[in-house]
Amino acid sequence: MLAELPILGYKTTKNCCAILLLFFAYLVLAGFPLLFAQARTQRQAAGQRKTCKLPGYPEERVAEVVAASDALPAPLSADAAIRIAIKISPHCPALAKELLQRAFDQADTVKGETEYRRTPGSYLTDSRLSYAANGSSLQTDRLSLQSRATLAMAPLDSKLAIRLFERIAAPRPLAAACSSAFVPDVSIYYELLGRILQLFQARKPQNEAEAQEAFVKMEEVVGATTSPVQLISVASLLEKQTITSAQLSTLLSGLAAAIDSFPVDNRSLAASGHWRSVTGTPADAVAKLVKMSRDHKVSSYSLVQAYRNYLERSLRGVQCQDDFPKGSASLVTTAKSLNESLAKLGPGIEPISVPESSPKFEPGPAEGKYWSTPKTEALLMDGKHLNFDDEWQAYTDEDRKTPEWQDRVRLMLNHMDDWRPSDEQYPTDYYHQRCMLFYGILPNLPPGALYDKVVSEWMATVEESSLQWDNPAEWYFEVTRFLRFSKKTDSAPTPQSVLDSLKNSSNDYLHAAGVLAEFLQ
Numbered sequence: 325m326l327a328e329l330p331i332l333g334y335k336t337t338k339n340c341c342a343i344l345l346l347f348f349a350y351l352v353l354a355g356f357p358l359l360f361a362q363a364r365t366q367r368q369a370a371g372q373r374k375t376c377k378l379p380g381y382p383e384e385r386v387a388e389v390v391a392a393s394d395a396l397p398a399p400l401s402a403d404a405a406i407r408i409a410i411k412i413s414p415h416c417p418a419l420a421k422e423l424l425q426r427a428f429d430q431a432d433t434v435k436g437e438t439e440y441r442r443t444p445g446s447y448l449t450d451s452r453l454s455y456a457a458n459g460s461s462l463q464t465d466r467l468s469l470q471s472r473a474t475l476a477m478a479p480l481d482s483k484l485a486i487r488l489f490e491r492i493a494a495p496r497p498l499a500a501a502c503s504s505a506f507v508p509d510v511s512i513y514y515e516l517l518g519r520i521l522q523l524f525q526a527r528k529p530q531n532e533a534e535a536q537e538a539f540v541k542m543e544e545v546v547g548a549t550t551s552p553v554q555l556i557s558v559a560s561l562l563e564k565q566t567i568t569s570a571q572l573s574t575l576l577s578g579l580a581a582a583i584d585s586f587p588v589d590n591r592s593l594a595a596s597g598h599w600r601s602v603t604g605t606p607a608d609a610v611a612k613l614v615k616m617s618r619d620h621k622v623s624s625y626s627l628v629q630a631y632r633n634y635l636e637r638s639l640r641g642v643q644c645q646d647d648f649p650k651g652s653a654s655l656v657t658t659a660k661s662l663n664e665s666l667a668k669l670g671p672g673i674e675p676i677s678v679p680e681s682s683p684k685f686e687p688g689p690a691e692g693k694y695w696s697t698p699k700t701e702a703l704l705m706d707g708k709h710l711n712f713d714d715e716w717q718a719y720t721d722e723d724r725k726t727p728e729w730q731d732r733v734r735l736m737l738n739h740m741d742d743w744r745p746s747d748e749q750y751p752t753d754y755y756h757q758r759c760m761l762f763y764g765i766l767p768n769l770p771p772g773a774l775y776d777k778v779v780s781e782w783m784a785t786v787e788e789s790s791l792q793w794d795n796p797a798e799w800y801f802e803v804t805r806f807l808r809f810s811k812k813t814d815s816a817p818t819p820q821s822v823l824d825s826l827k828n829s830s831n832d833y834l835h836a837a838g839v840l841a842e843f844l845q
Contacts, residue, residue, distance in 0.1 A: 376416035385843070386412065390423065392839035395832050397796040399434045399464035402427040404840050406472050411844060417480050424473045424480070428488055431469035436460075436797075438467045438495060440506035443595055443647070452692025453505045455756045459798030463512070463600075467495060471516040482523045489520045494548035499589035502644035502686035507553055507592045511601035514557035517545060518564060525566075539571050546575050549582040552593045552634075555609035560602045563612055569620040576617060580630040588641030590648065606631070607665050614669050628669045635662050636676045639683070646688035655679055692750075694757050699747055703757075706736035707764045724768045733765055733774060737781065752798070755789045759802045763809040771821065779825050782806060787831040796833075803837050818845055 376386040393404035405427040413420035440460045448454060463472065470492050478485040495510040521538045529535040542565065549558060562575060597605040604612075610631050617624035639659060648654065656678050663675045695704040710732055712718055723729055740761065745751040762782040769775040786792075786806075791799035803826075808814065810822040818841060826838025 374416070374419035374422050376412055376419045378412055378415050381843075386416070386419075389839055389843045390419075392836035393423075395836040397793070397833070398430050399436070399469065400796050400800055400833075402430040402434070402469045402473070403462065403464050404836075405430070406469070406476055407844055408840075409473075410476050413476070413480060421477065421480050421484070424477045425484075425488075428470050428473040428477075428491075431466050431473070434464070434466045434469060436465035438497065438508045438510050439463055439465050439512070439600065441509045441596070441599075442505055443500075443507055443591060447505075448691055448693055450694040450757075450760065452694070452750065452753060453689065455752070455801070456798060457506065458801045459795060460506070462797045462801060462804070464797040464800075467492070467510060468512055471512045475516050475519055478519050478523060482526070486520060486523055489516065492516075494545045495554070496548055497551040497553060497592070499551070499587045500591040500595075502591055502642065502646075503689055504591065505689045505691075507595040508551070509599050510554060511557045511599040514545075514554075514561045515601040517541070518561050521565060538565070539567065542567075542571075542575060543578060546578045547582060549579060551586065551589060552606045553595055553599075555606045556597065556599065556602050556604035556612075559609035559612040560604070563616055569622050572616060572620045573622040576613060576622070576624060576627045579613070580626040583627070583630040583634050586634050588638050590638055590641065591644050593638055594644070594647045610669060624670065625672065628666070628673055631669075632666055632673050632676065635666075639676060640679050642684050642686055644688055645685045648685070655682065692753070694753060694760075697748065699743060700757055703736070703739060703743070703761060706732075706739055707761050710736065710764055710768070721768075725770065730769075730774055733769070733778070736761065736765075737777065740781075751789070752791055752795075755785065755791055755799075756802065758785050759805065763805060766806075766809045767812055771819070776821070779810070779822060783825055783829060783834070787829065787834060792831075792833055800837070803834070807841055818842075 375383050377383060378386055389408060390405075393401055393408060395401075396404055405423040409420040409423040409427070440457070442453065442457045463469070470488070474485050474488045474492070477488060492513070495508070495513050497508040497510060500507045521541065524534075524538040524541075527534075529537075542562070546558060546562075549555070558579065562572075567575070593606060597603055597608065610628065613627060614624045617627075639655070639662070648658070659676050659678045666673050666675070695701055710719070710729070713723075719729060740758065743754070743758070745754040748754040748757075759782065762778055762785075765778050766775070766782075769778060786799070786802060789799055807818050807822070811818055823838050823842045826834050826841065829835050829838070
């Protein structure tokens with residue numbers, strides 16, 4: 325129609341334009357109710373968030389902290405909400421419940437399923453694998469976040485805690501390959517289950533179903549056991565429960581059937597006995613359960629036999645090279661050790677025989693050793709010479725106040741100026757190594773221009789790292805270390821200048837981290 329306007333004459337054109345203006349005005353006016361409705365909904369949502377009158381803090385301060393937690397990536401946001409809720413819960417239970425519910429729901433969007441920890445053995449603390457483990461240690465995976473939120477909810481609202489728990493699927497860890505340096509740590513789930521069972525027992529059952537609810541849940545979770553990493557958590561849970569002999573017999577039979585279905589998983593079988601919520605090995609777990617069975621005068625034969633068969637399958641299965649040395653002598657030694665532990669569990673268990681041939685061995689993962697390039701080797705030497713002089717004599721606190729020592733700090737900072745992420749195999753290697761060098765300086769620098777320069781350069785490193793989007797937890801681990809190393813001792817408060825540097829950052833995540841650190845310290 326507009327293409328025809330020039331040949332219609334001025335009057336027609338003017339009329340058409342008037343019609344168009346009226347039409348657009350109609351659209352705008354028609355949209356006003358919707359806009360008003362959206363604005364009203366936003367105001368209502370903001371108004372629905374509970375307020376909090378916390379001793380020593382104005383309501384606006386608490387609101388600012390809650391808003392800061394909203395600004396973080398999902399795993400860090402949920403973690404922050406839980407920590408805020410725990411702090412304010414004695415005085416502001418309604419807001420604490422709201423934050424815990426939000427954290428639980430938000431955890432559904434988190435990619436990592438469980439916490440992972442490094443397998444035992446000798447490994448480097450300054451390596452790619454160790455820093456990946458450091459990120460996992462923050463418990464910002466889905467299972468940990470939802471378990472933590474529910475544990476914090478239990479004293480506030482037991483019914484809601486039970487409902488949240490029912491939304492968490494019992495963990496079923498997969499086998500860990502030898503090519504992985506990590507095994508899942510799901511022990512927090514069993515810690516939570518123990519708390520939920522207490523809530524079941526504390527309420528007066530209204531019917532037979534409620535009376536059996538605790539046992540039914542234990543039976544369900546025991547049947548979901550899929551890995552040796554769960555055994556000590558299961559055993560520690562059961563030994564704390566008040567159960568009948570018949571119930572224990574049923575649970576042991578269910579666990580025996582689960583162990584019979586375990587895949588060979590020598591990485592998990594050899595994993596450390598130090599878990600998040602419990603300590604112990606699979607052998608310790610079976611010993612606990614055998615003791616329980618003796619106390620209840622029920623048979624543990626099927627459980628021990630299932631465990632024995634699993635050990636035999638494991639001895640003949642694929643071995644992880646970094647966990648099990650090659651050679652027939654080692655097989656004989658291992659079989660003897662296993663049989664000695666089985667003999668302590670009771671009579672009638674057939675010994676495990678030594679395999680006739682060596683099993684297949686698979687290599688472990690590459691460690692990703694840090695400080696191995698010419699550039700980082702030189703920088704590491706700079707860092708060492710902030711602790712030791714040229715004669716390798718340790719510097720004292722007085723030495724570090726001298727201009728000569730501070731000149732060494734400036735020299736290292738100058739050497740770091742032409743170092744780029746592209747100089748390393750992975751950008752994460754650059755990020756972590758650079759942060760480590762800053763941490764070696766910060767605790768030993770007095771307040772002043774040089775201290776501020778180190779903080780500023782650390783800030784730039786963290787602000788520019790792509791890890792904040794690719795792996796928020798591993799990125800945030802360095803923020804927690806920065807806060808720790810920015811002070812002389814762990815018990816000292818974080819310097820206000822450091823908190824202000826975070827709060828004044830143009831990076832939304834660092835700003836939020838500063839607001840939270842100031843509130844939660």
